[in-house]
Amino acid sequence: MFSANRAFQIEERFEELIPLLGDKKVEILEGLKSCSEDEGLAMKFLYTTMPLSDMACYSFEVFLDYAKHGLYLWERDAWHIPEDIFLNYVLHHRINEEEIMPCRSFFYNQLKDRVVGKSTQESILEVNYWCSEEATYQSTDERTVAPLTVYKSAYGRCGEESTFTVSALRSVGIPARQVYAPRWSHCDDNHAWVEVWCEGEWYFLGACEPEEILNKGWFTSASSRAMLIHSRWFDFIAPTDEEEIEHKGMATLLNQLQRYALTKKLTVKVVDHKGKAVSHARVDFEVLNYAEFYPVASVWTNEVGEASLITGLGSLHLHVSKEEQSADILINTKDVDCINIDLSQSVIRDEWIELEVIAPLDASIHTQQPTYSQKFKGKNRCSEATQKRLEKVASFQNKDEVLDIARGNAEEIVYFKLAEVKKEAEVWKDKLLGVLTQKDYRDCKGEVLIEHLNYAVTYAKCYEEPIFIQYVLSPRVALEPLTAYRQFIHSYYSQEEKAKMVQNPKYIWQHIEETIETDDTREYPNLITTPVGCLQIKRGSEVSKKILFVAICRTLGIPARLHTIDGKVEYYTNGTFEAIETEALKNSICILRSREETWTYFQNWSIAKLHKGQYQSLNLSQLQWEDGELALNLEPGVYRLITSNRLPNGNIFAKVMYIGLKASESKTVQLELKEAKLSDMLEHIALPDFELKDQNKKVIKGLELSQYAKHLWIWIEESKEPTEHILNEIYEKKELFKTIERQIIFVMRDQTALEDPTLRKVLNALENISIYYDSFEENINTLARRMYVDPDKLPLIIVTDENNQGIYATSGYNVGTADMLLRIFGS
Template sequence: MFSIKCEERIEKGFADAAAAYPEIYGKIIEKFNECSEHETILMKYLYAAMPLSDLGNYTFEDFSDYAKQGVLLWEKGPFAGKVPEDIFLNYVVYHRINEEDISPCRSFFYSQLSKRIEGKSMEEAALEVNYWCAEEATYQTTDDRTVSPMTVYKSAFGRCGEESTFTTSALRSVGIPARQVYAPKWSHCDDNHAWVEVWCDGEWHFIGACEPEEILDKGWFTNASSRAMLIHSRWFDFIGAEEEVIQKDGMVTVLGQLKRYALTEKLTVHVTDRNGRPVPGALVKFEILNYSEFAPIASIVTDEKGQAGFCTGLGSCHLHVIKDGVFAEILVDVDKEKECSVSFDAVLEEDHLTDVKAGCMPPVMDGWQDFDVIAPKDARINTKQPAKEQKERGEVRFAEAAALRQKKAASFYQAAEANEISSSYGSGIDEILKESRGNFKEVVKFLSASEEMDLRKELLYVLTKKDYRDLKSDVLEEHLRESKAYAEHVPHDIFVRYILNPRVHMEPLTKYRESILGYFTEDQKQAFIAEPSRIWDYIEAAVGEKKDREYDSLTTSPVGCLMLKTGSTQSKKILFVAVCRTLGIAARLNPADLAMEYYKEGAFCPILENAKKDCTLSLASGDSTKWVYFQNWTLAVLKNGDYQTLNLAAEVWKDGMTVPLETGVYRIVTSNRLPNGNIFAKTYCFSLDQGEKKELVLSLREAKLSDMLENIEINDFILHRKDRSEIMASEILQNKKNLIIWMEESKEPTEHILNELYERKEEFNSIDGQIIFVVKEEKSLQDPTLSRTLASLKDVQIYYDSFAENVNTLGRRMYVDPDKLPLIIVTNPGLNGVYATSGYNVGTGDMLLRILK
């Protein structure tokens, strides 16, 4: 099928993998008898290159679809003979895109797409596939668990990480090499993004997943990506990749792709001990301040010279360096420094740090430290634009795709069946049926049984909205059947949430109770019930960890862990909770720090002694700042030289907050994200001794007006006069400062800014600039609040717009949310944006006056 060299390396890779698990791979080899010779080669490749979690979580039949489709595409697909074999194996055949759930999909997607791409070039076919993807799914925010491409198809929506796995799978299904690329954290705003790269005729190009264009290398994220510090892709193969290697993440290689999108520099870090000797083997975490926490975008181990580095953007990067539980850190502005040094306050002896003076303690304790984080400047890297005819054709096709998708989504909910179910369960169940989307039949199947109806309803209520879209009735049946005997052992809400509930964290829902009950002896089970800590003792002794064969973002199922006797730390924690719940012990992972806990005498108790929370931190605000966790503050605990952010998002801030904590060292980060993408930030480090109670007032840095303004060149755009004739924005904006507002009349956010303009009409009438209102149609001007404000302001110019393109393009160009109206932009004379905001924001009127004056 492939070259001799390629097939030999597949055979060797498979043999090496099989040697570690001869019994499991022996059964796999038996099933090769059902495959053709070429299918067997591809199945061997998949089993050689997959993470161990995939081996434990999925069946031979799950992967067979990928191999069969791969053979078809290699031998007689639309692009057969045009793709090199290693590109084909990694970016056409391979089953995994990133961390999504796996289910057969390739042959189905091919059946939907093959006719549509007949006779097209690879580039034309890639564009056509993306139109099909837009017909089937669109963006909608969801939780962080990544569903399978088939679930995205059946749901008609997904977040960007799911849209991109769906689109990548669709492209691979017709033989077009594709991969997900990812900005793990933006530098200019608190978010991230994933999209798709396609290999066409020897070169990689990019597209927005489910966001079709008439040309390649265009997407809404083009400008945003020019401000990134890292954009990467993943390579799952066991041979080396030919692109820039950023790091290894277990068995996955992370490849740098930033040069395609942004201005870059190679940042090199020199790590030394106190005496200036190079320190090899230190872990350098390159971090971005995002969501008010230092989030790693790359983690690289220093070489023999004590050096580590990678190609990054021209902004601030926080370096956190760890070795032997000791850490050192520094903030670097890559635009000014291409090399930097980090020194441990310790001495390197025989590859270990000794004579540690600073230890694991931060350099400054119990005091606020100010620092600035600078985002890379906007750069014009990818500037391709469609011709006018292409643009018009694309708008028509996009509208057609949206209509088809909406029609499909409307067909999911079956009112007659839903009414029948709701008549038995009550009206609340109807919302679950609507949320199930294309998984409607599976939810109905679970609810159609006549026994344990109350528990069935409660089980569904404890799951997430995303679970409704991919749950399996037989999985829920097992959890219900094997747990109901324990319903009277603990308070009912504890039973439902922490025994009946099949979900532990963010893992896919699977069966495990019958397998666990059959795996342990009666004596073991009784010992576990008597002392739950013995469960963890068993797991620690029996379940190992093979990091070089794993991908840390994946979870091995409880059954997979026991079968392989291998799993990540997180997988083993989930196994602990699964065993507890199977035996009727209420258990959970603490939502703040994921510590394992079981329910005893009315409270949750940590399994590990060092996880006991006998300290408290009481926080207060020193001013009127609205404190929002993961927006302008976070709290992290120091563990083995590394700060781990606690998840306190569910805690309510009401005139302060009190948090139970364990003994240890902590760091608070507060951040003031400015409109230009930079951050004024502070840190506060402190320690808590056993039983200590600490009080602290949070502090947020303020910014001057000059710190907040942008300097962004925007492309010319079209507005319409009252008579619907076109006028270019450059003609309107050329002479003065300009305040432009796209109005959504009668809606509260627009009403709010109109009221602010009205209340300060004298000041707005005195500015040396133009005020421009943009509305969709003339009757918008009849809105009472809008007409009152217009009457109070002099010389307001009125223009008209469909809002279809300009709001999206300009909002994204100015780095504000284009889905929230009103869109407000201030420009200098000409097409130079200096400030923008969107949606509801208190105090916008005051900010506008400060800028315009």
């Protein structure tokens, strides 16, 4: 399978890995003895390119399943794939940060008959139709489940849909990878999709969102407004034809932005107070998103103090740091190619700094469109896929709420509920299930829950029930995969060691710090090594070590947690939670005050603490304002407070304040939002033409209806609250809307909508509103996406100008929309 040179490199690298195997060494080396020569090399390739957490968390047999299926595909060589492409994008088990389960052989058996005899491109499209039959989008929490769980659940968020689709493509030997916009610039969100290697080139597609052609997806325009899009490469040999951004542990991030957007090279030169170049400084290229500066890339300066990035044409916030020094600046890359930053010029002052953050304009990079016949075929096939998926989902339905949520994993929940456990544990079964997340129901294992229950119940009478359930019984600490660890921990430590830990929980952390090594270069951020894995290989990330601490505490009956605001490790003693880090005393106070604005954390404000040169956002989402005031108990230090006003055109008007807090100091800050003029809010987006029907069912070109003047389009969902709200707002201001009623177009599904009393009331008051009809399928999705609003929320409201460009749009429930519309038409 491997070239001689590649085989030598793998063997050499594996020899270097052996000292890091810890207690997994015997399992791995014994497993290799039973492999054929090619299987052994494939396994060694996987081990030398995987994060240590993979090696620690999963058995040899899991990876052997990937290796054997990869060899099976290589021997058939259906697509004539180069070695490096095959190893990294077909054989490799890891895609991003998903849980690993054997799945490739299973997916292959589902797909093999559907791709036989087809070209590479035809096979790619066919696989995506199958994915659409099996799963669709649904928002979930940040933990990324395994592709097999997505299949069994019939849904996942975009990061899960894309790992599922990549796995399906790899299962039939088609090279595929996930690409990722870490944060959009034009809206508060991110997105992941799929790239496929087809006849020597990379193409893209929307995961579980089939089209009849490649290089098309709802995100095509959105991706042209990104400041960065990247993919991951886990091999220790760098690719020769792609731009490396940075190394994140075992992964190399590759810059894919040039495939999607207009770009330029930005160079940052870092100097000290004497103008001398500063090498090995970290430069974070940040996007303002969710009201926080989020690093889409981090690059270290070279010997002449320079760091470069190919990026989009819009605003970037640059945060430069080295040791305890840091400096910030906002730039617009459209106007800047190179910038010097003085690392010594960081000034902490308690005053607001105003910023205008500009999102890139969208660009026509990929203009390919399916033909009429392709559209017709695709529409029918998508309808068929949806019907198959709905039938699959219907088979999951259950009157028991937990089993209904569990979907294809319901048998594991049933197994747990019916399992024989300790007599005193039986009454705690439902309470354990009650502390799990909905995603846990979809992929938990009954045996794991049984182990946690049987070991935890010993301590049930030691604490008040809420403390016991949340912080002793619960198997979940953060976003780690749920695993059994209590029996292992009990047997791992001697009775003397366990007694010492119970007597002084801080000794547990001291023991972890002394025995568990952190090697970030061999890890991948956001992957968590399980408690058992940490103890077996004596290695783990900082987060993994924190989870290990909580796991040991809970195993020994000590309530413990990670604090929701800052992630600090805490254990329960004398009726309260105490931080392990004694220096982390929150004895400083920052009192935030507000006038009339509604403040929503990670929407229009956030606060971050400076730690080792980096600002780390606090999670204050659960805190509630009282009478326009919010008191924050904080550690002494430097904080960055941000308020963010996202405009309809994607730009942001922001304010930033840097606050220095001394020990026991109290400061009061009046939160302020930077307001925008109407002209700052509007867009100028060319809209694709679309077809509607009039009352006689005659097909009408939509844009022919709105030429030469501003027009207001509203796709009506009658009798639903969001539509009722905007209709009532219009009716309340009917005298003002009378001046533009001939420029208003209501679009509805059919004439039965006219029976709705609220709609009828508005039409009686504004008799010259035009009415047209639409299926609410393709047009809503296309136009909403084009205007960067949510296509799944109705009503869809769009204002077009005299050139038929979209200048304003909104969707769903939004208070005050009528006033905004009148402002636009009044301008």
